[in-house]
Amino acid sequence: MSIVLGAIADDFTGATDLANNLVRGGMRCIQMIGVPDTALTPEQTEALKGVDAVVVALKSRSCPVDDAVTDSLAALDWLKAQGARQVFFKYCSTFDSTDRGNIGPVSDALLERLRATETARLGATQTVMVPAFPVNGRTVYQGHLFVGDRLLNDSGMEHHPLTPMGDADLVRVLSRQTPHRVGLVPRPVLARGVAATRAQLGALNDQGIRHVICDTLDEGDLEVLAEAVAEMSLVTGGSGLGQDLPAQYRRLGWLGEVTEPGRLAPASGAALVLSGSCSRATLGQVDHFLATHPGFALDSLALAKSDDHLESALAFARGKLADGGPVLVYASAEPQRVKAAQQTLGTERAGRLVEEALGTLASTLVAEGVGRLIVAGGESSGAVVSALGIRQLRIGEQIDPGVPWTQAPLPGREVPLSLALKSGNFGGEAFFTRAFEVLPTAGREDHEPS
Structure with missing residues (x-):
């Protein structure tokens, strides 16, 4: 089996959120609960036949940082063993985290592992942060995350019992979670299209900027970003980006047309x-x-x-x-x-x-x-x-x-x-x-x- 996209989600609902958008984009998708054993059961092997994307769901959003990193690396190794061309680290569209992590530390660990195992290239030395999901009211402007018309820290998320979000500036939030430099692709660059966005990412990479927060106001911005980053080894973000990546995989010849990717058996009970x-x-x-x-x-x-x-x-x-x-x-x-x-x-x-x-x-x-x-x-x-x-x-x-x-x-x-x-x-x-x-x-x- 060789899958196109292997995703690592930091909670179970976030995993189905991303998988949902991949199916809507025309990918047949399975969600695994936890990292599968190396030796798959006959049922797991059968279920993975003909699948285009696999999302590994972890409970790593609010667990200790070391545990989140260990579990995420195990998921990465398993997904790469299944032939995943691209890896997606999925977290919440409200960037749920604390000053210790876990978004920054997990992203750093994934990049380090990929850089050690792949030829050094843009995708193995830098990643993007695209939490926005405009259809659900999550947008980013000048690096600030909005929920509807409210800044993140005035949206109710400031009262979250586990990961209270008191700062809407994602560049600042992420900079507290990683020793590496954090940059921004602002909306005016996205408005100039894919070539300008790629050029901005390249320039930031040359400056040693590892993590790049991406402004995103609407579906058009997601389309630009998806084309600009489709060949990166690692992308990170909310599920919004996932809805536009399948079209780019088809453009690259990695994915064919799929009929009824989300068809299920009739329910009962x-x-x-x-x-x-x-x-x-x-x-x-x-x-x-x-x-x-x-x-x-x-x-x-x-x-x-x-x-x-x-x-x-x-x-x-x-x-x-x-x-x-x-x-x-x-x-x-x-x-x-x-x-x-x-x-x-x-x-x-x-x-x-x-x-x-x-x-x-x-x-x-x-x-x-x-x-x-x-x-x-x-x-x-x-x-x-x-x-x-x-x-x-x-x-x-x-x-x-x-x-x-x-x-x-x-x-x-x-x-x-x-x-x-x-x-x-x-x-x-x-x-x-x-x-x-x-x-x-x-x-x-x-x-x-x-």
């Missing part, structure tokens, strides 16, 4: 939503869903006291699923409530209690017949996927920008589990209900095109 995200977008989605559907609120303080709270959540979900569902179990809460729980339990324990509860709910209820599952939040998605023992996902069609349906084979199930892993900030207000409406089910294969 009960419908469940699990939400651990506390983003503004998810809080709105929870409120919208609860207006017409049943829900149970998880409380980390109650989870800490005894198992009774989790048992109550299971009993509630079972009853509502028996009535036809879909049903929501959520730990999503306003920042003040989250902060209060963290002050009592500690940030790490409060998060772990919620993740473990969501994992238990998922594994128990899927074993009892849930076949359509939505999970909101990157850490929550990681916990659920781990609890279910999922090792790979086939990427299907888009629900909302950045969020596709996927399917995962599970032991003892004839029909794979249909699973949507939603980044906290993504999706429209009606996402939880709309997702089930557009998913083809057994006996109903007509659905709204994405």
Whole structure:
């Protein structure tokens, strides 16, 4: 097998976000959960046949820097062994990180490994940083990241419980994470086209600038950047860049035309939503869903006291699923409530209690017949996927920008589990209900095109 693009994502929802855009661009894509063993199982080998892109999903966004680097290098080595022509390091479109990392250290480590194993060229000595995803309101201007019409540090991300973003200047943010120089490709250069952008990158490379933040205001800017960087060994960013790279691979002769790259088997089974995200977008989605559907609120303080709270959540979900569902179990809460729980339990324990509860709910209820599952939040998605023992996902069609349906084979199930892993900030207000409406089910294969 030889794949065109090998991607390393720092969380599970970010991985499906990128994979979604690759499928929309016409690439058949598989998402691997964690770094696969060198010796693939027969099922993994079969699943990889005819695949154009593989995204390895890690939980490296907020883990210790050394662990993030070790896991990312292992993923890089595996992807290069599969023949990947280009490597993509995927992080959130809001550049979620701290002053220690992990974006800078991981990018440095990937470049060093590639430089040691490839002929020194532009792609092995420099990389671009393209977090922007204009269709979802993430843009960069003069190196400053905007969420909609607000600077990053005034968008709600300043309250993130793990990676609070208090600075919108990405050149400054990244400079605190790496000992190497950070530069910028400003919008006026992009406006002059591909040749000017390549020239700017070359000039910065000659100056020893390793990391280049790229302004991006619209889809046209992404198209310019995709053509300018398609032959780099390593690119980094959000999923926006991923939607334009497939066309460049076709231009280079690396990729042929693909029919229905996102086709999945019809889904079946009960419908469940699990939400651990506390983003503004998810809080709105929870409120919208609860207006017409049943829900149970998880409380980390109650989870800490005894198992009774989790048992109550299971009993509630079972009853509502028996009535036809879909049903929501959520730990999503306003920042003040989250902060209060963290002050009592500690940030790490409060998060772990919620993740473990969501994992238990998922594994128990899927074993009892849930076949359509939505999970909101990157850490929550990681916990659920781990609890279910999922090792790979086939990427299907888009629900909302950045969020596709996927399917995962599970032991003892004839029909794979249909699973949507939603980044906290993504999706429209009606996402939880709309997702089930557009998913083809057994006996109903007509659905709204994405």
